[in-house]
Amino acid sequence: MISARVKVAIRCNLCGEKFVLRGRREKDKIDTGFKQCLCNNIHDFDVEEVAL
Helix, strand or coil: CCCEEEEEEEEECCCCCEEEEEEEEECCEEECCCCCCCCCCCCCEEEEEECC
């Protein structure tokens, strides 16, 4: 199984904080290791892949 490196922008829908991380795409899932926002939000995020 080949995993591709991708850049991901994650925005918290509660406080508006934005994080830009690198992750790995495996099939339909992107794994960045991101767990929670600084405001302790763990569920409500917008995740979008950014062009390298």
